[in-house]
Amino acid sequence: MFVxxxxxxxxxxxxxxxxxxxxxxxxxxGHAIALTSSGTVMRYHAIWLRDNAWDETxxxxxxxxRLIALRDIPIDTKIRAASVEDGQLCLEFAPExxxxxxxLQWLSDHAYDVVKRGDSxxxxxxxxxxxxxxSDQIPLADLGQVQTSPEARASWLGGVARYGFGKxxxxxxxxxxxxxxxxxxxxxxxxxxGRHFEVRTEVNPTNLAFTGxxxxxxxxxxxxxxxxxxxxxxxxxxxxxxxENMVVDGFACALKLRDENxxxxxxxxxxxxxxxxxxxxxxxxxSRRPMIELAPDGELTAVRFNNRSAAAIxxxxxxxxxxxxxxxxxxxxxxxxxxMEVTFKLNPGECFIVNNTRVLxxxxxxxxxxxxxxxxxxxxxxxxxxxxxxxxxxxxMAAE
Amino acid sequence: MFVxxxxxxxxxxxxxxxxxxxxxxxxxxGHAIALTSSGTVMRYHAIWLRDNAWDETxxxxxxxxRLIALRDIPIDTKIRAASVEDGQLCLEFAPExxxxxxxLQWLSDHAYDVVKRGDSxxxxxxxxxxxxxxSDQIPLADLGQVQTSPEARASWLGGVARYGFGKxxxxxxxxxxxxxxxxxxxxxxxxxxGRHFEVRTEVNPTNLAFTGxxxxxxxxxxxxxxxxxxxxxxxxxxxxxxxENMVVDGFACALKLRDENxxxxxxxxxxxxxxxxxxxxxxxxxSRRPMIELAPDGELTAVRFNNRSAAAIxxxxxxxxxxxxxxxxxxxxxxxxxxMEVTFKLNPGECFIVNNTRVLxxxxxxxxxxxxxxxxxxxxxxxxxxxxxxxxxxxxMAAE
Numbered sequence: 001m002f003v004x005x006x007x008x009x010x011x012x013x014x015x016x017x018x019x020x021x022x023x024x025x026x027x028x029x030g031h032a033i034a035l036t037s038s039g040t041v042m043r044y045h046a047i048w049l050r051d052n053a054w055d056e057t058x059x060x061x062x063x064x065x066r067l068i069a070l071r072d073i074p075i076d077t078k079i080r081a082a083s084v085e086d087g088q089l090c091l092e093f094a095p096e097x098x099x100x101x102x103x104l105q106w107l108s109d110h111a112y113d114v115v116k117r118g119d120s121x122x123x124x125x126x127x128x129x130x131x132x133x134x135s136d137q138i139p140l141a142d143l144g145q146v147q148t149s150p151e152a153r154a155s156w157l158g159g160v161a162r163y164g165f166g167k168x169x170x171x172x173x174x175x176x177x178x179x180x181x182x183x184x185x186x187x188x189x190x191x192x193x194g195r196h197f198e199v200r201t202e203v204n205p206t207n208l209a210f211t212g213x214x215x216x217x218x219x220x221x222x223x224x225x226x227x228x229x230x231x232x233x234x235x236x237x238x239x240x241x242x243x244e245n246m247v248v249d250g251f252a253c254a255l256k257l258r259d260e261n262x263x264x265x266x267x268x269x270x271x272x273x274x275x276x277x278x279x280x281x282x283x284x285x286x287s288r289r290p291m292i293e294l295a296p297d298g299e300l301t302a303v304r305f306n307n308r309s310a311a312a313i314x315x316x317x318x319x320x321x322x323x324x325x326x327x328x329x330x331x332x333x334x335x336x337x338x339x340m341e342v343t344f345k346l347n348p349g350e351c352f353i354v355n356n357t358r359v360l361x362x363x364x365x366x367x368x369x370x371x372x373x374x375x376x377x378x379x380x381x382x383x384x385x386x387x388x389x390x391x392x393x394x395x396x397m398a399a400e
Numbered sequence: 401m402f403v404x405x406x407x408x409x410x411x412x413x414x415x416x417x418x419x420x421x422x423x424x425x426x427x428x429x430g431h432a433i434a435l436t437s438s439g440t441v442m443r444y445h446a447i448w449l450r451d452n453a454w455d456e457t458x459x460x461x462x463x464x465x466r467l468i469a470l471r472d473i474p475i476d477t478k479i480r481a482a483s484v485e486d487g488q489l490c491l492e493f494a495p496e497x498x499x500x501x502x503x504l505q506w507l508s509d510h511a512y513d514v515v516k517r518g519d520s521x522x523x524x525x526x527x528x529x530x531x532x533x534x535s536d537q538i539p540l541a542d543l544g545q546v547q548t549s550p551e552a553r554a555s556w557l558g559g560v561a562r563y564g565f566g567k568x569x570x571x572x573x574x575x576x577x578x579x580x581x582x583x584x585x586x587x588x589x590x591x592x593x594g595r596h597f598e599v600r601t602e603v604n605p606t607n608l609a610f611t612g613x614x615x616x617x618x619x620x621x622x623x624x625x626x627x628x629x630x631x632x633x634x635x636x637x638x639x640x641x642x643x644e645n646m647v648v649d650g651f652a653c654a655l656k657l658r659d660e661n662x663x664x665x666x667x668x669x670x671x672x673x674x675x676x677x678x679x680x681x682x683x684x685x686x687s688r689r690p691m692i693e694l695a696p697d698g699e700l701t702a703v704r705f706n707n708r709s710a711a712a713i714x715x716x717x718x719x720x721x722x723x724x725x726x727x728x729x730x731x732x733x734x735x736x737x738x739x740m741e742v743t744f745k746l747n748p749g750e751c752f753i754v755n756n757t758r759v760l761x762x763x764x765x766x767x768x769x770x771x772x773x774x775x776x777x778x779x780x781x782x783x784x785x786x787x788x789x790x791x792x793x794x795x796x797m798a799a800e
């Protein structure tokens with residue numbers, strides 16, 4: 001009898017396979033099997049299959065955590081018998097003499113016997129890159145609505161996950177309202193700036209953000225490691241002349257640089273920059289990370305760009321420094337190009353949120369009569385993505 | 401007249417140079433200079449020098465942030481005149497017609513015209529790797545003492561920064577005392593587990609940590625991105641049989657794997673693993689990161705290892721999966737080797753802290769009479785390093 005299996009569909013794009021037509025062959029002396037379906041062959045190793053069993057002696061039934069470690073699986077694990085029955089692959093493992101069933105759809109979703117992307121840099125299918133043309137279709141919602149409607153919340157969070165940016169309107173004009181935004185999806189990341197910080201003109205500013213100066217598009221706190229991956233900026237007053245906000249998709253800019261100057265892109269991703277902040281007592285933050293960060297397989301995972309806190313770059317050898325600076329300048333020009341930016345002026349009770357590892361934000365200088373007062377705080381993208389994914393599951397919706 | 405310059409020494413190893421003997425030459429048609437001191441030549445580009453000026457029109461005098469962006473520096477920036485006077489390099493830049501002075505010591509500390517390491521993997525000089533031999537010399541202090549003495553605090557934080565692990569004794573046996581530990585250096589990272597969490601046996605555990613099971617050495621929350629980079633575990637009760645804690649230096653283990661099986665090390669660093677946690681309602685956390693993470697220039701920056709939350713690995717092609725699993729098993733064997741671990745049993749009022757991107761922690765199973773109750777919370781290493789660096793500056797001490 002096969003152990004009862006509870007399948008947990010955690011991610012992966014679903015590819016429908018003709019399960020009725022699937023056949024299985026034991027290959028490589030039992031160290032692997034081959035599933036053939038509609039002429040397509042997908043191989044899976046015995047050790048991978050055993051490690052990914054979902055029976056109740058392998059995974060805790062309640063929380064889904066794995067109860068065993070790899071050390072508990074015999075090193076000479078092989079498949080002794082295999083069959084396809086009722087949409088399930090049924091396997092018998094030696095030397096454990098254990099029989100485990102696998103959902104064919106789950107196996108198809110998690111197939112790894114596929115040709116991988118050969119690109120040296122790429123972005124996930126779960127995101128869309130954008131430029132100023134996004135202006136008319138930014139992820140936009142009413143705060144009260146996303147608080148009360150799970151569907152509205154799922155839709156807006158999905159937009160933020162996909163575009164790295166979103167706006168909310170209709171919120172209360174009161175101090176601390178920004179925490180209601182963080183509560184939609186996660187937890188505030190407290191820093192030396194506090195649980196939140198006031199963005200308005202100060203007499204002795206510890207940070208140039210707390211002046212009326214314009215700020216070039218930047219990611220926040222690149223001198224922190226890990227950086228806060230979400231920033232929320234919430235408007236309480238904005239009657240001053242100027243002070244508009246701009247957002248720019250750093251991934252779009254990095255890919256544009258790659259297309260225009262592949263060697264420059266390579267330099268900015270291959271060498272670490274350095275960032276630092278020591279603008280107040282007791283604080284001496286430093287980091288060493290590339291401006292364009294790639295996963296080992298080339299996925300574009302983060303952009304860091306901030307003229308105010310860039311420290312001396314010392315990890316680029318002399319022979320590459322001129323090319324590095326040229327690429328750094330070119331990336332800045334792309335970021336500054338109005339064709340890449342979405343501009344808006346926040347009204348009191350409105351806010352915006354950015355994925356701070358991807359989307360840069362800027363503001364125009366302001367002065368004159370009137371006042372400008374924003375409150376800001378940090379949070380993290382993993383909580384946002386988690387809340388979004390859990391909402392979709394609860395609502396029985398597929399990811400966009 | 402040269403602009404008054406305030407030098408800020410933010411990191412970098414100080415190499416004493418014979419400033420009296422230093423001479424300067426303009427090279428590459430003014431695009432660079434060469435400093436010669438005791439027969440050693442160090443070149444610096446004009447654009448790098450201009451970008452790293454510390455005069456008050458380039459850097460805000462109060463907080464040290466850069467007031468200009470690279471776009472504000474002319475693309476054809478060259479050096480028109482150069483001299484060495486009183487330990488300073490004095491330069492005149494064209495076309496800005498700006499004169500700026502640089503401290504020769506600062507230039508030496510930030511030299512980049514040097515041969516870089518050729519290793520494919522390396523660890524920073526600021527850390528020391530260790531094994532079970534560390535047992536007699538772990539960073540250990542009294543909580544009250546590190547709270548009241550800046551010297552004791554600097555010393556203990558320095559130990560935690562260097563070894564990725566530290567222990568405190570003599571703390572109060574009261575709920576929430578762990579926050580006093582976080583307050584020593586930074587801020588709690590709140591998650592779905594709360595600002596803190598209770599580590600004791602639960603009837604319907606959302607996580608296997610909340611049972612009496614033994615736990616293999618692991619890093620916490622690899623399914624989070626960014627992971628919490630610090631974990632604090634604080635003991636309130638520990639009269640049960642068993643329940644000892646072990647810590648293991650994941651960097652030492654990774655380097656041991658590299659020495660024993662370079663190809664396996666390469667596989668674990670070149671391909672992303674996947675992790676996930678969905679053990680409670682509303683939570684669906686997933687990440688895609690390598691088990692061994694390197695900076696683009698090969699610095700070992702993080703280790704992720706957790707059998708309970710490892711998800712199906714789908715980013716390794718079929719041809720490499722068997723080698724990947726063999727390396728994964730071998731890394732686990734190294735981690736499980738008692739020769740790598742430091743073991744201790746916490747008493748009430750004692751706690752330990754780990755750099756969760758580097759040091760794995762484990763516990764032995766416990767049961768029988770008596771009780772075991774720990775409180776845990778997360779925080780971040782950047783705050784710890786920042787507090788340590790600022791303390792050293794205040795105390796006029798150099799880094800260890």
